[in-house]
Amino acid sequence: MILMLGPPGAGKSVQGGLLAAELGYVSISTGVLLRAAADDELHERMLRGELISDETVQELVKKEILKLHPPGSLILDGFPRTPEQAKWLVSWAKDNDVCIECLLHITNELDVCLERLTSRGRHDDKPEVVRERYEMYRDVAGPIIEIMVDAGIPVLTVDGSQSIELVRSLVFAQIDQRRKC
Ligand code: AMP
Numbered sequence: 001m002i003l004m005l006g007p008p009g010a011g012k013s014v015q016g017g018l019l020a021a022e023l024g025y026v027s028i029s030t031g032v033l034l035r036a037a038a039d040d041e042l043h044e045r046m047l048r049g050e051l052i053s054d055e056t057v058q059e060l061v062k063k064e065i066l067k068l069h070p071p072g073s074l075i076l077d078g079f080p081r082t083p084e085q086a087k088w089l090v091s092w093a094k095d096n097d098v099c100i101e102c103l104l105h106i107t108n109e110l111d112v113c114l115e116r117l118t119s120r121g122r123h124d125d126k127p128e129v130v131r132e133r134y135e136m137y138r139d140v141a142g143p144i145i146e147i148m149v150d151a152g153i154p155v156l157t158v159d160g161s162q163s164i165e166l167v168r169s170l171v172f173a174q175i176d177q178r179r180k181c
Pocket residue numbers: 008029030031032034045046047049050051052053054057077078079080081082085124133
């Protein structure tokens with residue numbers, strides 16, 4: 001299982017999709033799963049750029065990982081999003097014999113994210129909500145990376161402001177040496 005971390009608009013879903021195709025994995029986005037859930041209150045929270053509770057998202061993630069054969073053959077886009085989720089995932093993966101191969105961190109400046117997302121037009125892509133989501137990412141990225149490093153999980157950081165093709169080639173060039181299992 002490969003984890004993806006990055007601000008909104010960094011290119012996580014595009015790069016996650018490309019990497020999944022390359023590795024024969026499935027790319028799973030917690031944002032997409034949550035948007036598909038029949039729960040108005042949850043959707044309201046998402047529109048305001050607020051996070052959904054750790055327990056709710058952890059349950060979803062657990063189910064998705066166990067559905068696959070082998071259970072870890074996925075790219076997880078948008079999870080973990082809090083240090084608590086990161087700790088939970090490290091411990092759950094260990095207990096269930098699922099390998100966390102690496103954390104792929106795609107970085108980007110707020111200005112580039114704002115520019116990209118305004119043209120995407122999703123309902124939670126309003127500039128003030130993007131700023132909120134960006135700040136949330138900035139607060140948790142360091143602690144999440146620290147938890148992964150402490151758990152011996154390799155972290156690969158790539159500058160997402162470059163073209164899709166360039167980011168893709170940087171990721172592909174480095175991912176094999178950086179995967180733990
Ligand atoms: P995304 O599609 O990754 O930008 O996620 C869209 C929204 O879904 C986020 O702004 C959150 O409201 C919610 N969400 C996605 N992943 C998580 C997560 N791991 N924990 C909590 N909320 C999440």
